[in-house]
Amino acid sequence: MKNKFESLVNRLDEFNSNELVKYESNYLRGSISDSLQDPVTGSVVFNDTLLLKFHGIYQQDDRDLRADRQKRFLEPNYQFMVRIRIPGGLLSREQWLGLDDISRKYAERGLRITTRQTIQFHGVRKGKLRKFMQALRDIGLDTIAACGDDSRGVVCGGNPMISSISRSVQELAQKTSQRLIPKTAAYQEIWYEEKPPVQPVNAEPVYGPLYLPRKFKVGFVIPPINDIDVYGQDVGFIAIVEKGKLLGFNLCVGGGMGQIDTREDSYPRLAQEIGFVQADEAAEVAEICMEIQRDFGDRQDRHRARFKYTLDRLGIPWFLDELQKRRGKPLAAAKPVAFTQNGDELGWKCGDDGLWQCTLYIESGRVNKALRDQLAGLFQVFGGRVRLTTNQNLQLIDIHDYELKQLKTRLADLGLDVLIDPNRQAANTLACVALPTCGLAMAEAERYMPAFLQKFNQLKANYELSHLPITLRITGCPNGCARPYIAEIALTGRAHGLYNLYLGGSHTGNRLAKLYAKNVNEGKILGILNDLLQRYKSLAHTEEMFGDFLVRTTLIDEVTSAKEHA
Incomplete structure (x- = not known):
């Protein structure tokens, strides 16, 4: 086998066992087809659980039922999480209705908008x-590379005030996604x-x-x-717009949120802006960055296999x-850029094309x-398109002036108008799925967030700070699916009812938070936050954000490198 992958293949005996599973899978086929047909168990064989991730599927079980089923000598209540590939989060009205129908026929917990849009x-x-996957195909969607050691779904921000620019960037995100997905015929x-075609020598x-x-975002x-x-x-493109034209993108590399609390060499990292590329070069540059990670990433220690560690090592x-x-x-040299926030702007916005x-x-x-x-x-009457956001929200887009009155009336009739202007803090809060389905979760997140948010809102109200948006994120483990390590306040799960508390990230997402308290319960967390909000009320500058206040007053040291985060 003399090709550009030969040097990696020749080192298989040095690598993590997952590498051999991938190599022997016949380009992600494994024994998945046989596992699906086994009627004795609700699970698939272990190696296939690894390969299924490349197909957008995680095997899970209901952890609320796990102990009881063990007592009764029953296998875990196996079920699967399936994630779709939707580059830029853009869907048609018909696709949303199709997904709703699929959720009713084949899933048990509805739909969930993720932090990957x-x-x-x-x-x-x-x-x-x-049948689930074939139903997705019928509405023009798939799950290729939504999980696994590949380029995950490409995300894309939006700015409704410059509609033509947003459309151009969206198209580039879709083009990049298509370029970076695996090409094996195993999925079909x-x-x-x-019917399987003859597998070409260069299947990938x-x-x-x-x-x-590892995964690549x-x-x-x-x-x-x-x-x-x-x-x-891992690779980010920041649009540079001048006089209504998209000039290109600042390229930033090496970001990543996950960490393992028990390892000092495991940490989140902010991406660094390293230069500028023309708009038509973005997809190619993303592929080259991914190829560099393919060739030089750590294949021995999966905990050190992300792109951020490759950059820190080399x-x-x-x-x-x-x-x-x-x-x-x-x-080319990076161009000046500035951000004002990292949350969504809720409610109605009209673009420069006259669409709402x-x-x-x-x-x-x-x-x-x-x-x-x-x-x-x-969606029975809405005629526009849908856009999902990385903050887990839903946008109705491409709305004409003549549709506004009817749509607003319909939203009110259905009781959905309350979602346009919710509590301001809720709009700046994220939580991961966590228990009962995530196998990595050590504490609650999604199910706990409403109760915690209510208490946090009361603290803010006590100091007349209800108007103040504070980035708050809760995860059930340290892996960072809700991007906690760049929040102004973050809780990462350690055990049932216990969290690590991180403070001092920025409201624009360009500064890491710092570990402030370990293994603390709700009472301790609320006590700490109460004291800090009281100080903020007394000492903050006009319009100063909470995270910036914590750093300025030296209550939290500014984190300038990943290793200072811990």
């Missing part, structure tokens, strides 16, 4: 997986039961037989709103040199029960 379904049983063979011309060392953002948290992406000067060699030219959009707040992104029915009723 897509939809995931929980509670899909093994016997329904193939397994899920659509298409970019990925090769080992794919990537790409995002596009349009200032001044950092709604995708661009500095948390250095930004080395990366710039390697990027220049592969591109054939150096990067309305951003609805969706608590933790969860669309089930009454809300699912209400939205289904709305």
